[in-house]
Amino acid sequence: MSTPVVDDRRGGSGLTFVLAVLAVSAFGLVVGLPDLLGPVIGVAGLVLSSLWRRRSTAGRSFVPLPALVALAVLAVSAPVVASAELFGSFATLGVLLWLADDPARPAGGGRRAARALGSCVLAIGIAWSLVLLLPRPSGEVGVAGALLALVLLALAYLLVREAEGRLPSAASA
Amino acid sequence: MSADGVRGTGVRWTGRGYLLIVVGAFLAVAAVASRSAVPLFVALPLLLVPFAAATLTPGRSMRADLAWTAGGIGADVDVTGELRGSLGDGAGNVVLELVPPLGSVPTAPLRISRGHEVIRFTVGWRLLEPTISTVRPPRVVWQDPLGLVEREVGGKRPGLELGRYPAEIHRLGAVRLDRTITLPGETRSRRVGASGEFYGIREAAPNEPWGRINWRASARVGHLLANDYQVELTGDLLIVLDVRPCSPDRALDARLLGIARAGVYGIADALLHSKVRVGYAAFGEFVEAVPLSTGRGHRARVLAAIAASRLSPVAGPAERCAVSLKRYYRPGITTMVVSSWTGDVAEELVPYLRRQGFPPLLISPSSLPMLEGTGGLAPDAELLARRLELVERQVRLSETWRHAPVIDWNDYWSLEGLARFLRRPARRRVS
Numbered sequence: 001m002s003t004p005v006v007d008d009r010r011g012g013s014g015l016t017f018v019l020a021v022l023a024v025s026a027f028g029l030v031v032g033l034p035d036l037l038g039p040v041i042g043v044a045g046l047v048l049s050s051l052w053r054r055r056s057t058a059g060r061s062f063v064p065l066p067a068l069v070a071l072a073v074l075a076v077s078a079p080v081v082a083s084a085e086l087f088g089s090f091a092t093l094g095v096l097l098w099l100a101d102d103p104a105r106p107a108g109g110g111r112r113a114a115r116a117l118g119s120c121v122l123a124i125g126i127a128w129s130l131v132l133l134l135p136r137p138s139g140e141v142g143v144a145g146a147l148l149a150l151v152l153l154a155l156a157y158l159l160v161r162e163a164e165g166r167l168p169s170a171a172s173a
Numbered sequence: 174m175s176a177d178g179v180r181g182t183g184v185r186w187t188g189r190g191y192l193l194i195v196v197g198a199f200l201a202v203a204a205v206a207s208r209s210a211v212p213l214f215v216a217l218p219l220l221l222v223p224f225a226a227a228t229l230t231p232g233r234s235m236r237a238d239l240a241w242t243a244g245g246i247g248a249d250v251d252v253t254g255e256l257r258g259s260l261g262d263g264a265g266n267v268v269l270e271l272v273p274p275l276g277s278v279p280t281a282p283l284r285i286s287r288g289h290e291v292i293r294f295t296v297g298w299r300l301l302e303p304t305i306s307t308v309r310p311p312r313v314v315w316q317d318p319l320g321l322v323e324r325e326v327g328g329k330r331p332g333l334e335l336g337r338y339p340a341e342i343h344r345l346g347a348v349r350l351d352r353t354i355t356l357p358g359e360t361r362s363r364r365v366g367a368s369g370e371f372y373g374i375r376e377a378a379p380n381e382p383w384g385r386i387n388w389r390a391s392a393r394v395g396h397l398l399a400n401d402y403q404v405e406l407t408g409d410l411l412i413v414l415d416v417r418p419c420s421p422d423r424a425l426d427a428r429l430l431g432i433a434r435a436g437v438y439g440i441a442d443a444l445l446h447s448k449v450r451v452g453y454a455a456f457g458e459f460v461e462a463v464p465l466s467t468g469r470g471h472r473a474r475v476l477a478a479i480a481a482s483r484l485s486p487v488a489g490p491a492e493r494c495a496v497s498l499k500r501y502y503r504p505g506i507t508t509m510v511v512s513s514w515t516g517d518v519a520e521e522l523v524p525y526l527r528r529q530g531f532p533p534l535l536i537s538p539s540s541l542p543m544l545e546g547t548g549g550l551a552p553d554a555e556l557l558a559r560r561l562e563l564v565e566r567q568v569r570l571s572e573t574w575r576h577a578p579v580i581d582w583n584d585y586w587s588l589e590g591l592a593r594f595l596r597r598p599a600r601r602r603v604s
Contacts, residue, residue: 060320061187061188061189061192061320062188062189062192063189064189064192064193065192068192068193068196068219069196071215072196072199072200072203072212072215074215075200075203075211075212075214075215075216076200076203076207076209076212078209078211078212079211080208080209080210080211084211085210085211085214086214088211088212088214088215089214089215089217089218091215092215092217092218092219093218096218096222096319099319099320100318100319102318102320105266105268105318105320106265106285106287108265109318109319110318112265112266112317112318113226113317113318113319115225115229116222116225116226116229116317116318116319117218117222117225119221119222119225120217120218120221120222120225123217123218123221124214124217124218127214127217131210147217147221150221
């Protein structure tokens, strides 16, 4: 049993939740499921995660699970169109931003997570640029190129910065 | 690193980090299987962000030293603490996890205020019963804002010593201890006067009055020895803590022992403060004894021994305790037995101790308040069961009264019975 925690500057503003709902709803609309089922699934997953985070202290690590499951359902049922790819990645970023703004943690979580989320935005940007520039059947190549670019960026970052003890080791995992 | 120190650990992924990677991997597989790029685009941030968070983790140089104290009165514990060190911009990402001591309920949440290089916190607990324990220091972890990776922050973090016992014990030091019952065959001196009854011989102090020097004894040993008289003594006290398991419920035994240990700790502390010579023995299967003495060093030794006393896996025979004590202590010392023994009456310590020449006084913590409402009975039946248990306990204690005075410790936060008894022991003489 752990003592409940109250921080002097608690996070959890509703703004990130609204952003996440908008992003997930947009993705749900693009997916094209009948009777607005897409936005309903996406928002339901997000609301479930939010309730879990606010009401219970148990299993806090797995709070994003309902939202991620909803995203996975939408992603699998989405048609292969460029807008779905774009809104899919935005929806994931929205969920991650909402995750960073935790009411159990100090305020400013989104700002502090900017560097980690920024690298994802960069990767999506690269992927999207390649998707738009390359002919349509080669969309996957864009993603692969983005991943490769990110790996190169990470390697460059690690070379510049002292890397010792910064990455999770197999033993600690 | 000292015993109080915590080493900073390497970076670890949390369950949430693994969850994101697993969901991302599932989506990547789904993308390949369905030949669709959409799941891959959704998976991309999920797969990247844990690695990005891991590379942005601050180094091992981050450390936080803890200073904390416990305030409050009686059962209420108010803890205030401060973590100071090289936290840098990581202070906002530092997470504190504090486990309350066993047998306590939180009364105030862990309130954290963060400044530059310092984190202050307060927390409140209410103890359900007296306790002597060391509260483990909070776990201080740097965790990225998304909660994907974490690293334990190193630093010096001592445990918090928590000692809470009944308030009356603080006043025990003013009580002059005397043997409360006469030993078999002993006849008390009726002589009155300043000197009182002869107690023993000791080394003479440099400014010892000549009238107190025992010249015959001094001549025999070759240096000055002086007489001690009972009236000059505050009394010696031997505290015997019964750590034998006394019921099939080990958890209940451990709780009762925790209460007994807190009481013993308080009594020893109060009396050692007033220069009383105190000895301590814990009896489980065998006797573990700290000899009679006084002074600061002895106080630390006795209190450490009391705090270290744990429930014994096996119950030794009571006779063994009484016989063993004679190896460490001279018979005739006032012996305070703290025992919640509820097993075989023949295994009670008191009659054996008295037979071996230790005039005992029994303090018996009762298990009845702990058992209240645990029977799963209707309110009327519960009340009846409680009354029957109380009567049974009174009958058992009255049997013990034949051998020694008994203090029935029913209200864990009060030892008024003991304080009252020690103030007026003569009225409680037993035949």
